[in-house]
Amino acid sequence: MFVNIAFGHTNMDLDCLGSLILVKKLFPDYVLVRSRLIHPAAYTLYNLFESHFGFAEPVDLEGETIENIIVVDTSSSARIKEYLEHIRGPHPNITIYDHHPAEHCDILGARRVGFPWGANTSGLGGLARERGIRLESEEATIALTGIYADTGCLIYENVKPLDLEVAAWLLDMGASLKLVKSFLETIKEDDQIQILNRLLLAAQPSSIQGNEILLSYLELDRQVSGLAAVIEKITDVKNPDAYFAVFFIPKNNTALVIARSRRSRIDLHEILAPYGGGGHQSAASAKLNAGDGRLFYDELREYLERSLAPALRARDIMSREVFSVNENQSLLEASKYMEQVNHTGLPVLDNEGKLNGFLSLREIMKGRKNSQMSSPVRAYMIRNVISAPPGITMREIERLFFRHHIGHLPIVENNALAGIVSRGDYLRGRMRPPSVPAAGTTEE
Ligand SMILES: [Mn+2]
Structure with missing residues (x-):
């Protein structure tokens, strides 16, 4: 019988898993519930450490009387819908531990503990450390992977001193950097490697408003998962100010734009908004219908000429x-x-x-x-x-x-x-x- 449960957002990722392993230590009477799908980036860690979580499935909640819920790494009701639709009966108490901006919270009646840290796992890790909780090295490894994943290995601009402090504490608890590194490996599939090779040839550097912009156009015969990881690898290798990769699937007239920016002046969230896309300043994407992929690519290029902020000059x-x-x-x-x-x-x-x-x-x-x-x-x-x-x-x-x-x-x-x-x-x-x-x- 479940009374108290805890879960993360739908399609849970490494930061969710890191947060949940700490919830288990902080609140031992809570049962963890997994999302139906698991983010591809978190597969390997999940498969190896599944038994450490002792997850229940959302369907297991049917017929249970839930009194307390802990939600981690999201404040959005849409992102926890897959759990809530299995919960009947009187309203449970909900506590949210989340590092996303508070203004996006639409889970009514919930108590929210906001963390201003780069990773959500850092917030729960900070609480565990304060309470003098000790971790097994496997648990520390899971948590450290969560922090590294959400902070780009502690280098993104969202990183705060506490992320580093908790990372140091986890290392002290026996986290294995070797395993963390292997869990963060994003290029795993043959499909990804093939596309990586094709993009290395296809990506064209060009100067737009003085910015060094990388652009590529590639037609795919079907949707491939893990494209964003490939785009990140190419951005690392070619080091442009920003990279806009256009994929077109002729079969269903779908155009996909994946973009990465290395300059705070190039705000991708804003730039891709007219295409119905979004994300963050430094990482965003858009998916839309286009009759002709090439034509769409040329139009995007012209749009960038008009809308990119000029590069800083002497x-x-x-x-x-x-x-x-x-x-x-x-x-x-x-x-x-x-x-x-x-x-x-x-x-x-x-x-x-x-x-x-x-x-x-x-x-x-x-x-x-x-x-x-x-x-x-x-x-x-x-x-x-x-x-x-x-x-x-x-x-x-x-x-x-x-x-x-x-x-x-x-x-x-x-x-x-x-x-x-x-x-x-x-x-x-x-x-x-x-x-x-x-x-x-x-x-x-
Ligand atoms: Mn997160």
Whole structure:
């Protein structure tokens, strides 16, 4: 006889399983109920550890009098419908433990414990740790897999200090990183590998509004599961600002768009909304009817040209107040000035104000070693100075920094020095939240 039950959302995933194994430790008198279907990403772990959960099936709830329900990893009534439709009789008490935004909660009369953490499992793990609960290494492994799955191995922007703390605690409880890694392996099917190979050839890089966008079009003879995992692998390998993969199944005129973004300015949830799609800023998809797959692909491309936010460029991030030295100044004067303005390198201008070289501490050291501090700057400056126009994108700046081992990039417009991009300017640009409009962003 069940009185108290606990379950996650429909199609339960690794974070659900991680949460539920901890519910079992925190509330031992609750019976766990599995969803009818299990998310493909969670299959392997589920198969191996099924006995640790002792799951009941939703149909087992028929005829039982349920008093208390714990719901994990969702606050949406649609996502727990498959359990509730088997429960009759008086209304049970419902407690929700969920890390999704509270505004999406439509489970009426429920008590909700919200977790602002990257993984729901971290919230329940935090409670278990507080209560001094000890875990078997298998349980710790299940929970750690849940945290890694929902936080991209603790690297997504949703990660909070508690996710790392609970992960550390689970490792301490004997979680096996080797097993966690194998459970997170997303490419398992031959179908996936075939499509991965085809997409590596088909994916076309192109510049849209200065963003490096990867686009691909592929026709499939039937629906294949696990496509999102393939798209993620390709995004990892090719490292674009965003990837839009279009699949078309001619048999039923279905077009599927799967997109991944690596830049907070490219909000996929917003971009795919007109196609009836959605998801998150960094991962979204859309499924729709299209008469002609190729035509749809071309239209999507045109739509992206119109709707993608322009890439950040040098003019958006450069320091406009540029300190410089004249090539006829002495090294001593230049070094004092450098110290005064607290810079490790400065552009060198000729008498006409034209950028003619670059002087860094390294060159000054050389002059000092040779006791040549009264020599003119032009004798020691770097002559092949790398400079760029204000329209250069962040990606191109990154490449120049890397290729030429430089930390300062003078920006030249109409033969005059217009600004300079330092490593600090570049990093501040990368960390700039998308809500703050880029100052001075203009045409192009
Ligand atoms: Mn989750």
